[in-house]
Amino acid sequence: MKSAQKRAAIALVGVLSVAVTLTACGSSEEPAAEPTGPVTIEVAIDAGLEPEAISAFEERILQFEEVNPDIQVATKEFTWSGTTFAAELAGGTLPDVFPIPFTDGRALIEREQIADISELVAELPYADQFNPTIAEAGQDTDGGMWAVPISAYNQGLHYNRALFEEAGLDPDNPPATWDEVREAAKVIADKTGQAGYAHMTQSNTGGWILTTETYALGGRVVEGEGEEATATVDNDATAQALEMLREMRWEDNSMGASFLYDWSTINQDFAAGKIGMYVSGGANYPNLFTQNQMNPDEYGVTVLPLEGDDAGTLGGGTLAAVSSAASEAEQAAAVKWIDFYYISKLTDQEAAVAEAEIAARTDQPVGAPALPIFDQATYEQQQSWIKDLVNVPLENFAPMTEQMFDQPVIPEPSVATQEVYAALDPVVQAVLTDEDADIDALLADAQTQVQGLLDRS
Amino acid sequence: MAANTRTPALARRRATRPERPERGIVSSHDRRRPSVRGSLGVLQGGLLVTLVVVGLGPILWLAKAAVTPTQETLRDPLGLFPTGIDWANLATAWTRAEIDHYFVNTLIIAVGAWFFQILVATTGGYVLSVLRPRYGNVIFGLVLATLFVPSVVLLVPLYLTILDLPIVHVSLLNTFWAVWLPMGASAFNVLLVKRFFDGLPREIFEAARVDGAGPFRLLWSIVLPMSRPILGVVSVFAVIAAWKDYLWPLLVLPDPAHQPLSVRLPAIAPYLELDVFLAALAISTVLPIALFLAFQRLFLSGAGLGGAVKG
């Protein structure tokens, strides 16, 4: 009977998985010096890539396998997402190597939910050269690096140069204060009919950007770390940021008609020329360019205006982590892959050029600036290796690159980050969709709620 | 899973309904009066126009927008005819946006869900109605009891069960089994099929038994062939339900390679150009509409009740 076959199939799946689990458990002993025999690892590849980007990725795999004949690399589509990550972690369906945001690193390490690769990472030649504030995101309390920072971003003010010109503003001279941001937004809205300044509000991004604006105005939403973390959501800078949003939305009417943006939808509308300015990660360019086909000539980015004492730019980034289910041999291979695929293009001339050549040939952006994960010198050297291959309009990035190294970078809240952001989403939404929203009351509520979140975690 | 929102009772009721009456609210005498006739005609004409605009309108709009360039859809969303038909949208959606892949996933999910619903409902109904073992009543009671448990209660514990099956400790996450098997546990289907079997003449079963047919043979050669109508009903709604399902596959199929259209469409929306996206929406609508047109009587005879209330 068919049902019998199906049941047999289930049972077979069961047996296989048990076997896999046993293998994983059986090998948790001392790290072997060299993996014996061939090993296969599964590595994450971004979901939804264009065919060119996929073939570029596969080309890199071939190069890697050539250098490491003992290692076979398989790919698995994976894009980190807050709603499914916990399940994939618990369900054991993650690839062996996968990216996670800075915000999750500490908690995963503390609970030992990712593999401890710190000994393997320590052997890498650049292990002690990471920018210390950035390295922290992937380290345990003793400084062992369980997850390797592979990219970092600082927040920036992205703007549409075409809309700036249409509105009679100078795209080479973007706003440098928040008052100028507000003025420019109004001019853009009046002259072009598009949103002058748009704001993310959904899926925790509202809190993320509000926190960014708070930092830029010299405030913090959480003070202290670990057990001592206290909520400071109800502070003057946050109130000032919200007041500014309220004025732009309801007095200037310069924020357009959409107030339910998340990261991908705001990028989509920005690339489509519906948004004059918005705040987001400085490393947004690849997404705008490859996935949303933005015209590079229309793209502009500058640093956030910083006002008040203690003001700084919010920074974050991505870590590469290894599945806790990976065997010793797989862990070793995984670290080699991280070194090869994510890091060597930043530290090694040959690798940097090879990577850039593939990217350039497959129409991927080359040379879009990002926050360095090592020091500024390493970063500038890397940029100089590939400068002949750069295919992005560097002059459009100049307002950002000329100033970003002078700005202090402030990490995201270290405890319950995503939950804190989630609690702030409704605050931003309220200000943007309710003309009579009481900012003080909203902040007082959010303060209580965030403190509750911190106390629980 | 949302079995409690379906109504076997109503279905039964209509099974015994009288033939369509000769008359309705308006008597034939009234119908001859011009004023009544006129206002009835106006009202019904108005209703027809409304139904066309509201029921068919958005679907026709989607069909048009699927072959209209983005800029035109944005500039003149309500233009009746596109200036140039852009068939390439459909091809782009099908290949570049990988709608083909997700379409196949949706089919796999629908067919598998159909198979398990039919398997569980027929064998279950057969055991409970025809074979009647001693433990049958207990099982029937337990099956009926699940009708009272709304699907929302199952959401989290069923999800954790999928992550780690009892006894065998296997995760079904990112496998189609995670969608197929829970859909098989439909008390409504078992009830429907059992009731149908209850109505089959026992004499035939006895005769077959006397001829030496075992329970398997009786099921396969006698009961199932007599049950085509009920299997048809269960089948069509199994496929439709699988096609519609969103939250459950979203949870248990986080890997895009396994996701059906319903889960994938919202996720890829931000990355597709509008015209291609609308083409993808149109493609996803074609099969359910074709099923509806093919089995119209089944849907409109009231069996479509399950779809009337979303749960």
Added chain:
Amino acid sequence: MTTISSPLRATAPAPPPPSPTRPRRARRGTPRQWLRDGGLSTLVIALPMILVFGVFSWFPIGRALVMSVQETNLVTAPVFVGLDNFVFVLQDPLLGKAVRNTLWFALLALVFGYPLPLAAAVLMSEVRKMRGLFSALAYLPVVVPPVVAVLLWKFFYDASDTGVFNTIAGWVGLGPYPWLQDATSAMPSLVLEATWAAAGGTVIIYLAALVGVRTELYEAAEVDGAGVWRKIWHVTLPQLRGVLFITLILQVIGTAQVFLEPFLFTGGGPNNATLTVLMLIYDYAFGSSLGGNYGAATALSLMLAGVLAVLSAVYFRVTRPWSS
């Protein structure tokens, strides 16, 4: 469901009682006797049902009861916490909001989705020709996959003055409306789409019920000189009472579990204006990348189930006279 009943009625006008000649197999006997009677085959045939229901229905239901009094994450072993989860949920300021929103959704769904299908069905029942066309048109939106419907309407709801609905509103000098982008109008916008998607099913139910209205009563009313409206009011509607009540309960049960529309249209926003109970459950369980509060999620779903169970019980009580 005439398609089911016709062969049934043709072959078996009345389901016969279990044949007296049938051997009683439910006999207390030895395992060997059980085997000889085909007990094993019966068990094998029952196995798909027992396994599937056991693992994917009965076990999770039991587990829900246990989990609601446990703190469960996916990392450490579950801990018994008594009623803490229920206390946590009841103290969550979002619960009140979610309950109010869900009730608001249900109420709006009744206002939009109750009288119109009834009026349409009454009118359609008087159609002599092309009734099939009417019903097919009314039912068409029900067939559109819900996700497609929501995504399509999300585009229609574009709040700029070039949005589809705002363009239409502009023709008669109205708008532009913010639709989903405003805390006040977001919920009605969701309900409008949900009504569009579901009303066809309700129309079909009413149509079927209208066929069963006893027509001799119309004649009696006519003898009393009743006009069309009085006939509808005094004859049609009272006879539809049962079905009207059932659709009411079904609709409330359905709307109490609404998820798709707020999740895809607004993500519960703006400012939690469309956060529903099921969305709150989802957020508890799946809102954090570092593992959900599964205990709170189950506790809330059990509370919701308690409310729904009362409604279901009422529903089954009302429908039982028809099904026996």
